[in-house]
Amino acid sequence: MTLLAQAPAGLGNPAIDYHAIAPELVLAGTAFAVLLLDVFLRRQRKWYAMPLSFAGVLGSLIAALTLIGERHETFGGTFVVDNYALLFKVFFLTTALVILLLSLRYFREGRYYQGEYYFLLLCSFVGMLTMPSSRELLMLFISLELVSAPAFLMAGLRKTDPRSNEAALKFFLISVLSTAIMLYGMSLIYGLTGTTKLAGIAEALAGPIGQSNLALAAILFVVAGFAFKVSAFPFQFWAPDTYEGSPIPVAAFLSVASKAAGFAGLLQLMFVAFLPRADFWTPIFAVLSLFTMTLGNLIALQQRQVVRMLAYSSIAQAGYMLLPFALAGNSAAVNRDAFAATVLYILIYGVMNLGAFAVVIGLAREAPGALISDFNGLSRRNPAAAFALTVFLVSLAGIPPLAGFWAKFFVFKAAITSGRALGAWLAIAMVVNSVISLVYYFGIVRAMYFEPVAEPVRTLRIPPLVAAVIGLALIGVITIGVFPPLFTRFPGISTLIGR
């Protein structure tokens, strides 16, 4: 260890700031400990992996919290810990805690490969932690793959179910395709600009190189790769099948954490590296956003299966998150607003969507198919769960005074105050979409409250850990809704842009 630290910088072994990568180290260590532990556990005790993972994530979270207010750079400036990175790291780690809580009972009862699952989950989260810190194309690529690769396996964990196999395979094939395109784009960018650092790319693109068609094609390719990750149109095909086939906690993971990771990378690429050519890519994002939200909403209307519906809903929500990208340009103030709007949307979406998935997981034991009709009369079988799910769905639809409204509000505000006609039109498209989304969100509410339930009413019991998650998300959604400054100040502190 000491040898390594003392090695001269010229040898290409730069000093490593271990404090900066402490969260990742703790998490990666835990992941291997979990894998190792699994070998020595008897079948009935395999679930011990979950408390161990939980402790590891908690440790990682504490490590991340010790970094607050500091700025670290390591690996020659390719890995940066600033408040932007920390914001996402804390968000990812909190999400990880929630996913772990949701997973325990589901995987224990399902007799899945628990040790492997927790190992893969933690690995994926390591990738998420490095994502917002990556200020260089290779780091970004590695992070993205580290997020994705374990997810293929997790999606296929229900090995005996053909739908789960299909889920994993579809996910894998489309992912590989988009990764190849993205990697090609990255290589072009390196060839053109001579650097893989985001800031360096921005400088080069601002010059004559940025005018070349090749540069534009490269940007397009890289965007395509990330569009897959955030399940944007036309790369959204995998999401519904994959979500439906995966174990439900994995679907929750994919729709919140994995998607947020994609956005964490995309935000850096677009608002830092490619910003000089915003004039070229903002129309692309306008189209991406418009089609993603509209398509997601219209298809969600047809769904009978809740996880599938939530998958399309999450596609539509990704469309809303993409909207602010289309506003980027020369004005630092507009960029800051747009950037903050997307970040805030991701954070709030995470809270409310995890809440909704938690309720679905709560029902999973008796309704593994998670059809909307399985929710019939839930208001009488478990009034608290029905109330909570109603709050999450109302929030997803963006009705005040709940958190989801503020997420949308800030996007609207960024769009209108950009002062461009494009922004106003996109805002109009988005409000129309919000109204459409109400129909399918309230399809579930309708089932829970208006549909009769067979007598005698069987009370539904929700496992305590899942109930705890539901309770926390509920408190979050309502408190943020009533007093938004709790959350709205976070995106504002990010110094990634507006320098």
Next chain:
Amino acid sequence: MNGWEQSAITLATFLPAAGAVVIALVPGDRDRFVRSLGIVFTGAALVVGIVMLFGFDYGARDGLQFELNASWISAISARYHVGIDGISLPLFELTLLLTFLCAIYTYRILPSPGRPKAFLALMLLLETGMAGTFIAFDLVLFFIFWELVLVPMYFLIGIWGSANREYAAIKFFLYTLFGSVFMLLGFLAMFFKSNPHTFDIIDLQKFGAMGGFTRGIQLLVFAGVFLGFAVKVPMWPFHTWLPDAHTEAPTVGSVLLAGILLKMGTYGFIRIALPILPDAARVWAPIIGVLAVIAIVYASLACLAQKDLKRLIAFSSVGHMGFVMLGIATLTDIGVNAAVFGMVAHGIITGMLFFAVGSIYDRYHTRQIADIGGGMLQKLPLLAGIFTFTAIASLGLPGLAGFWGEVTSLLSSYSPSNLLVGAGHLTLFRALMVFGGIGTVLTAGYFLWMLQRVNLGTVPEGWRDQALPDVTRTEILAWAPLLVGILILGIFPRLVFGTTNDAVTALVRVFSG
């Protein structure tokens, strides 16, 4: 005293919301206790409201009273700015009164499937949203209150409504939401185009009066907020949600829908659209006037064709709100005064009408006029008497509350604002007055015809031997304030006009040029 001044409005507005939480947390199935809690909380809010009536300075020419302007969301400079003036006061008090009466009514009467806890919690939440809309002086805050009514009303209709309730509930929700999201975009545009950026309604009014917004922006923004308000009013042709929602809703839901929710739309026009966007208002006024009169005539014709008693009352609301909108469209102090008076009178009268129709349904278990078949004056003399009295008030008989709003509104359209006259709209508005006048005749026609078919004649075979109970004590308790109110406002219209006039005059000053 200062603390009271600042907190009175907040107290009256959020007491019901607090009550909703308390009621929701009451363990078990304590039916009576829960229903008393409903009365206690709405009553407490009403008491605060009444005390405010005495503290209100009726002589103040301008400005807000009981004002509180606290920081809320600094990131978007949205503030918790509440206050009350002569226009807000009557509507605010009406909200507190009507909800209190609904709580009394619910003490004995609750449609299937019961569940008083959920019903009252939702009703109280609804009250906070309605009351808040009339006292919010920040656009974001206004929007929050505005939307807060949607979810409770959706459930009130969807769970406790009649046969076609689910359709009516989601239709109500979608229509109003569709309108209001465009309104939100309009608000954001106001924020963006104001200098300095602000959501404060008072500041925006000042900015708008100075001509801060260009004409093009005003027209666009007006279109956005128009959609939001017009759906809520509802103005023809955005009214189609109303007959469904009002007909299917439980009695209390219809009372609050007609009594207060509709006023949020007209209030929005008066408070936000007109003063902040005066140039656009001038352009839009003739359109609004025409739509208003179409609503009057269309609604009265539709009423003539109704077979369902409740649906008839629902359609009559469209017509009455047409008179309110006509008053607003004149952009004069007389017209806007008439509008506010019309809103209060319609709230009391139509609220009472829906109570009466609800009680008629409770007796006959049908709302079809043909099935009731007449003779109610013999069968249920007291209920029929109250129904007659209210219906006659609604058709605008002089001496009762319904008269003043409509006649003043017609009067104001004889001489609309000078700005409109200057733009050559005088003939149009006089024609509108004539058609509106025809509307009043038709209104009298359908109400009298309805009374004839329901109240007069002999009791039909089927009902003759059935013992139908007349008005109960709970009903009398819940209705008495409304019945007295109809009479008093009819005799002393000054009670409302005197309150609103100064605020209205200040508000339309921008159109006097």
